[in-house]
Amino acid sequence: GLDMEFTGLHSVFPVNNKPSLFDSPAEWYLKARQSVQRFTISQFGLAIFSHEKPNKYVVHSYNFFIFPSTFGATDPEFTLSASSIQFLSHYGFDYNKFLKDGIPYMNELQEKSLRQYLLAGSWKVCSVLHRDIMKKAIDEVTSWIAGAKEEETMILRDLCGFQMFEVQLVLRRALQNVWTQPLGDNEVMVKKVSPQHRRLLENSPHDPCRKERILTSARGFTNLFQALVKAKKPLVGHNMLMDLLHLHDKFYKPLPESYEEFKRNIHSLFPVLIDTKALTKSVWKDHPFPRVSNLLEVYEVLCSSDLNPTDPMCPVIVLASGCSRYAVKSSPHEAGYDAFLCGSVLLKVAHLLLCKSTGGTAEADPPFSEYLGVLVKCLNQVHFTGGAVSSINFSGVDVPCRRPPLLVVHVQGWRGLSERHIYHELKTLCRFHIQRLSENQFILQSNKFKHIRLALRDYKDHPHLRISLYRRWRHSPHVSCLLRVCSIVALWSLVAFVLGGAP
Amino acid sequence: GLDMEFTGLHSVFPVNNKPSLFDSPAEWYLKARQSVQRFTISQFGLAIFSHEKPNKYVVHSYNFFIFPSTFGATDPEFTLSASSIQFLSHYGFDYNKFLKDGIPYMNELQEKSLRQYLLAGSWKVCSVLHRDIMKKAIDEVTSWIAGAKEEETMILRDLCGFQMFEVQLVLRRALQNVWTQPLGDNEVMVKKVSPQHRRLLENSPHDPCRKERILTSARGFTNLFQALVKAKKPLVGHNMLMDLLHLHDKFYKPLPESYEEFKRNIHSLFPVLIDTKALTKSVWKDHPFPRVSNLLEVYEVLCSSDLNPTDPMCPVIVLASGCSRYAVKSSPHEAGYDAFLCGSVLLKVAHLLLCKSTGGTAEADPPFSEYLGVLVKCLNQVHFTGGAVSSINFSGVDVPCRRPPLLVVHVQGWRGLSERHIYHELKTLCRFHIQRLSENQFILQSNKFKHIRLALRDYKDHPHLRISLYRRWRHSPHVSCLLRVCSIVALWSLVAFVLGGAP
Known part of the structure; x- marks a missing residue:
C-alpha cells in the first residue's frame, strides 16, 4: 500500500x-504534468503487507518525510498552495519534519548531473549559508596546518547533511x-599526512x-523507490493517478x-497496480454497501460487522509493533495510515469477491x-475524475x-448571461457542468442520462432558454466558421464568374 | 527598524x-521582480524605537509570521527555495508558526477582488477541506432548523480562521x-429568528x-503596513532593496x-529610507573600523568598547520588557532581532557622525x-550589489x-576554454567577473582599478591569453557584425556597379 501528501x-x-470534466486523459495529463513539475x-506513506502466518497479514507501515536533494550545483525550488497547507495542517502535519529533516531524493x-558535477571536481556555492560554513572550515584548517606535524589531527564541528561531504571534498582538493x-554525523576529522x-x-x-x-x-x-521497482510487488493506492505522476517525476x-509514454513507463516500473477507488466503484455496483468513496469511510464500511458480517475465513490484518498506534486511533491523511x-481495503474487497466467486466455499x-x-x-485500472473515461488502463488502451x-x-x-446564471437556473432540476460555446450558447454536460431527459423535457417551452442535443457539425464554432468561409469563397467565385463573363 | 525573511x-x-554584476539597476529590477512574484x-521583523527619556531610546521589537490571505475565491501559491529553507532552519526558524499560524495579508x-467577491455574494469552494466543513455545517443546521422553534439556538464547533465568516455568510444567504x-474564535451560534x-x-x-x-x-x-505608511517615520533596514520590493508587492x-515607477511608489510610501549597509559602507571610509558588512558584525564592532570608545553622550538603547531576550542572546536572522x-546601528553611526561634525562637542x-x-x-540611498551603481537613490536619479x-x-x-578556466587561471592574481563575448573572447570585470592594472601588466607576454582594454566599438559582437554587414553591402554595391557598367 502506498500514499503521498x-x-x-x-x-x-x-x-x-x-x-475540466471535459478533458480527455491525455489533455488532463498535460495539465497535471505542469502542476507536478x-x-x-x-x-x-508505505505499508508493506506480509503474508506471515496462515490467514494473517502483518503490516509494517512507514511515514517518510522527504525533501529534494540539495547536494550539487542546483538549488531546488518548489511551490506550496495555501489550500494544501491548510488541508495538511488540519490533519496535524508537522512542517518542520518535512522542511528541516526531510530525506533527500533525486530522479x-x-x-x-550530480555525477558530472562530482567528476568535474569544481565546487559551486549555491547558498550563502554553505559558503560561510565552507569558508570557516577552510580558514580553520589552513591556519592549523601551517604549524601542525604529520599525523596530527584536528576536528571540524557543527556540520550537517551534505556539508559533511562538501567540506571533505573541498579540503582534499x-x-x-x-x-x-x-x-559521527556532524564532525570531520582532518589529519596532516605525507x-x-x-x-x-x-x-x-x-x-x-x-x-x-x-x-x-x-x-x-530514491534507493527505496528503486528497491520497490525491483521487488515487482503489486502496488496499491486509492485514487492514485497523481501519486503515479509524482513517482515518475521525482524518483524516475x-x-x-x-x-502514452508516461503510461508505458509506469507499467514497466510497476506491472501490477491496484487502485482501491476504481476497485470499490466497480464492486459497489453488486453489493448493498453505502456509496462512500472517501478511503477512511470505505475502510470503516468494510470493517463494520453490520454491513459486512464477519467471515471466519477473512484474513486477519495485524499492525507490526512499531506502528500499532494506527490500530488504536485513525489518522486520516497521514500518508503511512x-x-x-x-492495503487493508484491497484484502477485504478481494476476500469478498473470492467468496462470491466460489459461492462462499473459499478454501481457508x-x-x-x-x-x-x-x-x-x-488490475492496472486507475481511477480518473472526468467524463471521458472512468479509469485509465495502464496495461493497454483506455476504454x-x-x-x-x-x-x-x-x-x-x-x-x-454567464455560466453561473445557467447553473443556478438549472440546479433545482439537476447538476450540469457548463461551458460557454458562443455569445448566446452554452454546452451542458452531465454523467446521468436521466438528467439529460429531464432538462430536454422541462425546458421545451421556456421563454428564454431553448435546450437541445448538441450536434458537433451544427454547433461547433469552428465548423460554423468554416461554413461561413466556404460560403464567402463561393460568393466570390460567383462574382468573379459574373465579372469574368461581363466584357 | 525593519527586516524580513x-x-x-x-x-x-x-x-x-x-x-549578474553587469546588470544596471533597471535590469536587476526586472529579474528580481520575477523572483518576488x-x-x-x-x-x-519590526523594531520601533521611541525617544522616551533624555538620551534613551526604548525598543519594542516584534516578530510577525505572515501568510497570504486565503479568504475569497483564489488559492494563493508561492515557492520555496531549498537553500533559503536550509538557511532559516540553521537559524532555528519554526515553519509550523509560519505555515499554520501566519497572519494573513493582501495587497x-x-x-x-475580495470586495467584488463579497459584493457578488456567490460562494466558491477552492479547497476540499473547506467544502467538507461547509457541507457538514449546512447539514447540521438544516436538520436542526426543521424542528426548532423561534429564538432557539444551536452551536457549530471546530471552525477556524476565515471559516468563521464563510459559514455565517453561507447560512444567512x-x-x-x-x-x-x-x-469566541472557533464557534458560531445559529439562532432561528422571524x-x-x-x-x-x-x-x-x-x-x-x-x-x-x-x-x-x-x-x-496589511493594516499594520498601512499604519506604517501613515506614520511617515524613517524606515531603517540593512541591505533593504529586496525588502522594499516585497513590501510593494505584498502589501501595496x-x-x-x-x-522608475517602483522607485516613485516606494518614495511616496516611505519618504525617509535609511539603509545601514549603504550607510556603514560610506562611513567606514573615514573610520578605522574593520571592514565588516554582516549586520551582526557591524553591530558588534560599534558596541565593542575597544574599537568604539564609550562616549557618555551616546544614546542608551533599552529593549522593552517583552523583548528583553534580545539583550541577553543574539538571534541573527530572526527578523525581529x-x-x-x-535601528541600533543607525543610532550609533549617527551619533559618531554628529560627534565628528561638531568636533566632539555635541550637545547632550x-x-x-x-x-x-x-x-x-x-538618506534614501539603498545598497545595490552590482557594478553599475553602488546605491539606488529613491529620492532622485541613480548616480x-x-x-x-x-x-x-x-x-x-x-x-x-570556458569562463571557469579563465577564472581559475586568474584567481591567484585577482577575482574577476567573467562573461563570454565570442568563441575566443571573454570580458573581465572587476571593481578594483588595481586588479585591472595587475592583469594588464602580468599577462602582457602570456602565450595563450592576451588581455587588453575592452572597446565597445571594436569588441562588441553586434558592432563587428554590423561592420561585416556593411562591408558585404559595400562589396555588393561594387559588384553591382561593375556589372552595371559592363554592358
Missing part, C-alpha cells in the same frame, strides 16, 4: 491550467597533505568519500510530454495469487465511457 | 533570470429565518459580518514593470532630527559609479 494539487499557473511530495536526470574522515600516505588512503575502497558512496547518500529515498525521470488503509488461507485472480478486471450526449442551451432575450 | 531570493526560473515573506489588488453570531427580526439584525452596525469588518480581518497584517500593489540591530540628548541632519547624504574599465581576453591556441 503533496504541497499542492492543481496549480493556478499557467492560467487556464485547471483540469511545480509541486512536490511532502510525505510518503535519474538529477543523478546524472585544496591541500595535498591532508586526509579527512567523518566522525603525500605518499595520502595516495594510499585515496585508493582505499573504504573511503567514505568515494563517488559511489556520495551518490548513494544523495540518492537517499521528469514526466515525458507524451501521455492511508497506505495501511489502502488462500494464497495472494488467488486474490489477484478475482481482481483481474481491476472510452458510454457517455450521455451533450446538450446545448440557446439563450434568447436574456442578455449578459 | 523570505522563502527564496533569486529564482532559477525562468532560465537566465539570475542577476514567486517567493513570499515568511517572517516580518490593494487582492483587496479589490441560504436561510432567511436564521441569524448567526461568532462565539424574518422581521432578521431584517433588524442585518442592519445593525454591530454585526461582526459586515463587509468592512470582514475586509479588515482579511487585510490582516503588484510590482510595476517600470523600475535583525530589525532591532538595524540631541533630537533625532539632528541625527537625520548628519545622515543627509545617506552611475566611476567604474574601472572592462578588460577583454583573447584566447589563442587553447581550445574549449
